[in-house]
Amino acid sequence: MTTQTIDSVPLLDLDAQYRNIQQEVKQAVTDVMESQQFIMGPEVQELEDQVADYCESPHAIGCASGSDALLLSLMAIDTGPGDYVLTTPYTFFATAGAIARLGATPVFLDIDPVTYNIDPEEVRMFLEGKHPICSKFEADPSDVKALIPVHLYGQVADMDPLMELADEYDFYVIEDAAQAIGAEYKGRRAGSIGDFGCFSFFPSKNLGGYGDGGMITTSNDELAEKLRVLRVHGSKPKYHHKIVGVNSRLDTIQAAILKVKLQYLDEWSDRRREKAQRYRQLFEEAELLAPTDARKNPCGEHEQALRDHILPPKEVEGSPEQDGRHVYHQFVIRSASRDLIQNQLKEANVGHSIYYPVPLHEQECFGHLGYEAGDCPASHCASIQTLALPIFPELTDDQQQYVVEQVKKSIRG
């Protein structure tokens, strides 16, 4: 063991990544400056074609951010007041913010405590009018315009049952794949399964720009065309507006940088997956792993077991092609001693973060909807037990060892 020299580990080291690709990135940026085509330059269309290809989707439309990708998708299907949009409360704010901004009502349905993704059974119960929150909303399933499953931390939600429900009840599915570019579900790429796939190029994402950026994938020709018009104020041809859109284009400079980085994405994702496996092995060697059935009720009967143990993310069983490919945007552990672990990591200069400390159904801005914490108990429980540890392609073995030692120190003394 050679951890003596390590005295800090960042949550994410974008500088290390930049040092490896800086020549190519600088050249790409210089080329755009030389061309002076800052808005909708050729690099935007080139990146769109490459992302469409990468995500195995017929169309990809660049936009200004992942938040706008969600907003534009909802606009493309005319979402507005009176519409319900089903989603998870255990996600970044943008998922529900886009719904609320259009005057529609987000309906928060709880997560599967194992994957942290929306639980298809919850969705079914709501649609059948059997979910306890149905009476709160007096909801009619025919008012459900769309469902936004979020592929949290880089793992695709359980899409088959969700798509079956969408067929049966006739609503759109917008995949929030902001954290999951390149992830797979039964051999299919994130963003290619629902009606839309929404991606973010926020700098810390697996494919991050040097500023904001986003992309929408779709297999629907008509919706693709509408999205292209919506992102330029609804204008086509220029200065002729049949619909009201927004200004949400992907900058040419960002597209040029992302084109460079896309070439490395699969290699980086493979390295993230290796680091995740290595963490699992190190936690096992340190005898810190809780029994796997603790996943089922981590805030109830199994809470005690999680006081001096942790649960790593559950590895998708089987082969990535058949069963799934987690791309580990985050490596999130859970423990009933989360706050103790957090304090120790702070002390030991280990970067960490809580995604997310307040689930959306408990956010002040959604107070008028009338949710209580217990309406989505698995999300509430996750918000008090989860902690993201450092994960990035350049993370070293020694750094991982150091992180695991600190976790051990915090819960075993």
Ligand SMILES: Cc1ncc(COP(=O)(O)O)c(C=O)c1O
């Ligand atoms: C799940 C999720 N949805 C949406 C977004 C919004 O993306 P952006 O920051 O690019 O607007 C993010 C990331 O920030 C996210 O993690």
